[in-house]
Amino acid sequence: AQSVTQLDSQVPVFEEAPVELRCNYSSSVSVYLFWYVQYPNQGLQLLLKYLSGSTLVKSINGFEAEFNKSQTSFHLRKPSVHISDTAEYFCAVTNSGGYQKVTFGTGTKLQVIP
Amino acid sequence: DTGVTQSPTHLIKTRGQQVTLRCSPISGHKSVSWYQQVLGQGPQFIFQYYEKEERGRGNFPDRFSARQFPNYSSELNVNALLLGDSALYLCASSPEGDRNNSPLHFGNGTRLTVT
Structure with missing residues (x-):
């Protein structure tokens, strides 16, 4: 069985300040890791993914996440947030084998304060 | 696209009523998955279908079914609705259902309210 823990349900941060959204996962097998973003009244959109290779992955809009196998973490960071980053962020994990079942965390609401 | x-x-x-939700995947995508998102929580896996066959099922009662x-379009059926079935139901597609490294592409969901 696999699980995802997002300890912070809400993170308020001032515009242009850095932010880190924490994610820890648990799995007995190799995993793929994802961050999805959900804007109000919309579905989820893929932000970035870790499949293999370099442990630091980046999105096109300035977010990055680092896979840390020893700490079973996949924290999301951005050095300078914008108002438009206000949304809910979900960390997700799926096993490298078997059927495509993605397990999501409970989400972190990022509120960017002007 | x-x-x-x-x-x-x-x-x-x-x-007690029954409901049918519908989903059309991105053109060329052969896998469709269904997720239930209760307010304040992350999406929970219900089903995955690939090439018209069920590949996986989450921890949901038999009142939930899909095809x-x-x-490659899909329907999710829920019978004998309970208040706890109130949620946002998300459909997601991916190009191939047998490669777990394919990201999911989500629709905007169906908001179901049971009274």
């Missing part, structure tokens, strides 16, 4: 489309967008049903059609 049209994304994943779901219908209806909103639905209000009474306890995939030859054009």
Whole structure:
């Protein structure tokens, strides 16, 4: 069985300040890791993914996440947030084998304060 | 390129009734998955269908069923609705259902309210 823990349900941060959204996962097998973003009244959109290779992955809009196998973490960071980053962020994990079942965390609401 | 489309967008049903939700995947995508997102929580896996066959099922009662059609569209059926079934139901498609490194592409969901 696999699980995802997002300890912070809400993170308020001032515009242009850095932010880190924490994610820890648990799995007995190799995993793929994802961050999805959900804007109000919309579905989820893929932000970035870790499949293999370099442990630091980046999105096109300035977010990055680092896979840390020893700490079973996949924290999301951005050095300078914008108002438009206000949304809910979900960390997700799926096993490298078997059927495509993605397990999501409970989400972190990022509120960017002007 | 049209994304994943779901219908209806909103639905209000009474306890005990039955509901059918519909999903059209991105053109060329052969895998469709269904997720339930209760307010304040992350999405929970219900089903995955690939090439018209069920590949996986989450921890949901038999009141939940689904199918995939030859054009890869899908329906989710829920019988004997309970108040706890009120949620946002998300459909997601991916190009291939046998490669777990394919990201999911989500529709905007169907908001089901059971009264």
